[in-house]
Amino acid sequence: MFLVGTELDGTLVDMEVARGKVVAIHPAGSLVPPEGAVIRRGGRVTAPLAEPHVHLDATLLGARSPNRSGTLREGIANWARLRPGLTKEDVRERAMMTVEAYVAHGTTRIRTHVDTGSLVAVEALLALRDEVAATGVELQVVAFPQEGILRAPGRREAWEEAVRLGCDAVGAIPHFERTQAEGTDSLRLTFDLAERYDRRIDVHCDETDDPHSRHLETICALALDRGMGDRVVCGHCTAMHSYENPHAAKVIELVAESGVQVVANPLDNVVLQGRYDSYPRRRGLTRVDQLWDAGALVGIGHDSVQDPWYRLGTANLLDAAYMLVHLGHLTSEEQMHRAVRTLHDQNHRPFGGALPVAPGNPVAWWADTDPVESLRKRAAPEVMAHA
Numbered sequence: 371m372f373l374v375g376t377e378l379d380g381t382l383v384d385m386e387v388a389r390g391k392v393v394a395i396h397p398a399g400s401l402v403p404p405e406g407a408v409i410r411r412g413g414r415v416t417a418p419l420a421e422p423h424v425h426l427d428a429t430l431l432g433a434r435s436p437n438r439s440g441t442l443r444e445g446i447a448n449w450a451r452l453r454p455g456l457t458k459e460d461v462r463e464r465a466m467m468t469v470e471a472y473v474a475h476g477t478t479r480i481r482t483h484v485d486t487g488s489l490v491a492v493e494a495l496l497a498l499r500d501e502v503a504a505t506g507v508e509l510q511v512v513a514f515p516q517e518g519i520l521r522a523p524g525r526r527e528a529w530e531e532a533v534r535l536g537c538d539a540v541g542a543i544p545h546f547e548r549t550q551a552e553g554t555d556s557l558r559l560t561f562d563l564a565e566r567y568d569r570r571i572d573v574h575c576d577e578t579d580d581p582h583s584r585h586l587e588t589i590c591a592l593a594l595d596r597g598m599g600d601r602v603v604c605g606h607c608t609a610m611h612s613y614e615n616p617h618a619a620k621v622i623e624l625v626a627e628s629g630v631q632v633v634a635n636p637l638d639n640v641v642l643q644g645r646y647d648s649y650p651r652r653r654g655l656t657r658v659d660q661l662w663d664a665g666a667l668v669g670i671g672h673d674s675v676q677d678p679w680y681r682l683g684t685a686n687l688l689d690a691a692y693m694l695v696h697l698g699h700l701t702s703e704e705q706m707h708r709a710v711r712t713l714h715d716q717n718h719r720p721f722g723g724a725l726p727v728a729p730g731n732p733v734a735w736w737a738d739t740d741p742v743e744s745l746r747k748r749a750a751p752e753v754m755a756h757a
């Protein structure tokens with residue numbers, strides 16, 4: 371595969387690519403592809419995209435168990451009914467189909483949560499992590515206690531077992547524990563477990579419209595006290611949408627200071643939040659513009675690919691970015707560019723940061739030189755893994 375007259379960081383280059391990785395970069399106009407070679411002309415190249423938040427254990431189940439109300443609570447209830455019937459083969463097959471859909475949309479790094487209520491699913495996704503590594507896909511698995519760790523006997527033990535089995539990150543869901551105090555306890559246990567096994571942390575945090583759900587500040591404080599900010603991600607943080615402005619300002623400052631990354635999941639957030647509102651109805655999205663202004667790290671996740679919570683997922687991260695710029699009023703020229711750029715730079719942060727486009731590293735090719743055109747069309751890049 372040859373790229374001719376392609377933009378790389380504002381400079382035109384020619385490039386040789388094999389199996390999705392850069393072989394060599396030449397000045398534009400200096401490369402003569404051999405007869406019959408596969409060629410892409412123009413466009414631009416970046417690092418491939420990274421998905422910081424999805425649930426591959428539940429993917430492609432939406433049709434099997436329709437969410438009749440469309441709510442978060444029914445999604446959790448439907449999933450709880452399906453979970454005991456999961457088999458390793460079923461989880462593997464659905465997850466693999468979804469990984470392939472991600473790669474087809476230019477994404478080669480995927481962080482998935484797995485519900486520790488099913489050690490069958492945990493083992494299936496840990497095995498899949500090794501299987502897809504051979505094809506150049508980096509999968510990270512988060513031990514996610516969907517129904518909390520303190521609400522019922524056995525849940526904490528299963529969560530710890532999933533981490534011991536080899537999950538890359540420790541998950542939590544503090545707002546789903548019985549009380550604010552038990553939510554705080556669950557976070558201390560999360561940091562303890564991550565320290566004990568040298569794992570990262572990825573919390574489903576304050577995924578509610580309740581302005582009194584204030585676990586994000588606790589996580590930032592713990593991350594600062596334990597020097598772990600660069601290893602911590604908080605997904606959703608939708609309560610921040612509804613915080614009083616002075617409190618939001620304080621928390622956002624703390625997020626930036628701690629180095630904790632906030633991952634917005636706009637596709638799910640917009641349909642699952644605001645469900646207790648009549649009109650006006652809240653958008654239920656974290657405050658991305660203010661987080662950016664404060665210098666905080668933000669990621670954009672897809673969250674659901676046809677699962678019990680959201681039937682409409684496509685595994686195309688540009689859909690999530692497109693929804694985000696609409697809901698977040700991020701339609702200034704600079705903000706739209708930044709939303710697309712996030713998919714191939716800060717979305718890699720959970721994986722240790724994006725690799726530069728250089729020989730030996732993976733690369734993605736976009737047909738449009740203008741990122742806003744890519745966003746308008748949701749025209750994802752090619753990663754050329756097989757060419």
Ligand SMILES: [Zn+2]
Pocket residue numbers: 423424425483574605673
């Ligand atoms: Zn999630």
